[in-house]
Amino acid sequence: MNAAALMPDLPPVRGKLTAHAPLAPLVWFKAGGAADWLFEPQDADDLADFLAALDPAVPVMALGLGSNLIVRDGGVPGVVVRLGKAFARVERLDATSLRCGGGASGILVSSTARDAGIGGLEFLRSIPGTVGGFVRMNGGAYGREVKDILVEADIVLRTGERVTLPLDALGYTYRHSELPEGAVVIAATFRGHPEAPETVQAEMDRISAAREASQPLRSKTGGSTFKNPPGEKAWALVDRAGCRGLTLGGAQVSEKHTNFLINTGDATSAEIEALGEEVRRRVKAESGVTLEWEIQRVGRAAEGDGA
Template sequence: MTPRAPLAPLVWFKAGGAAEWLFEPADADDLAAFLRDLDAAVPVMALGLGSNLIVRDGGVPGVVIRLGKPFARVEALDATGLRCGGGASGILVSSTARDAGIAGVEFLRSIPGTVGGFVRMNGGAYGREVKDVLVEAEVVLRSGERRTLSLGDLGYTYRHSALPDGAVVIAATFRGTPGEPAAIQAEMDRIAAAREASQPLRSKTGGSTFKNPDGHKAWALVDQAGFRGRRRGDAQVSDKHTNFLLNVGQATSADIEALGEEVRAAVKANSGVTLEWEIQRVGVQA
């Protein structure tokens, strides 16, 4: 376990403070034993690729758990099933599915993150969500207990699950449909091209900032409020996709979050719609 571990290098925004402690378990048993023996008062947070996250500049108290290579495996179970480690990327899941002739999970190719984050947040893109393909998830609860949760147990709504605080997703089983690898690759290519054309992929960003309100697109509301390209220090609303915030230099997490709040206020004043954050904001202010 590493004390005062910098988190900025581990998150897409490349900003923010340190973890009080950073723990990278060797396997599921190691994680379960660690959580079982950890003082119940110590907060725990799981960290994947850090793509949908603002780590505040004062850092994250307690323990940040990062699932590394031991949790990044993906294997086909049968003609349509995949078992995926909680640390596996969407690209690995979709490419493994392609090689096995399993269609229906191509959309995961476009979500920057890991299976653990997808499961917790009901990640989705291009008309599909994790709830459409999830069979069950294996988690380690804050108590150290290992449990398998069914789709129904997770209480999915839009970009939200009922997964308990402190629980860590160590694996998930997805179910697709039979498909031809060439057709699956073509769909992955289509999604990748659409994403490249519309999103600032080569920037320091956090992905989609706000949830789409009922009947609206968040990006359109931000655009209508006049915030395309708006800056606060080195934090900027993307010119390319207005539902993305960027760190265009040495922005602090405070700059990025404050710009997001400016956007929310402007959208509320302009349209009467209250935008909800999709990006997770964790830790304490400096």
């Protein structure tokens, strides 16, 4: 379904609705096609009213910072929802809890927790994304996951219905939740523990230094490409299969961290995804392990890609 076909049927909005909106500038790989429509709602009511009135056949996808995402070169059908400043607030609820908007970054959440004397949320500093993405994917790093800190999440379903789901309703497993298709996380409540701000800052500094030393943070990348298999480290399996520095077109397996793919300049999303598939093939042949993608791959292949 293309943008022109959708135009007469889209409900009115108070926020910003853009047809054929390029997504490459909004994702970390800086590659990929356009969204049929990009919707930046003014507030939660604007989002809920829009989804309630939108034809149920039109697909909806939420987009955060685009750090763990391959947008295929043919673009994304339907409506991509991007939460702006109205959804980026973080406020303290009590001595150990924060209410965080779905568009708030991990840096903002962890820094607010530090200032409030709340420990246990430091790992969010290391995940380049927003609360909505963390909640959907059970984001984690350095031994902690969202399931360890989440109390509840506020969701707008694809139908426009607003619900609050407790932790046990999200069906969390490793980098996965059972949130329904088209649902948008607009807020979450996280709980930590009392901690001295200087102790929280020290842990954030430790995590930041570890990331700087081991990850290609200044490259056009998508973060961790593959999930760690049980009892294994994905990067070690990739390295053992001889894939460090492997290239395909403008895409490359990072020399610094082999579980990262990078766009060396003008890679297409098709090249990035195909390189990932080649890595999976080589790892399977070398170790017998089938790596699972951690990076989300969305949208349509460009005509002629055959992907």
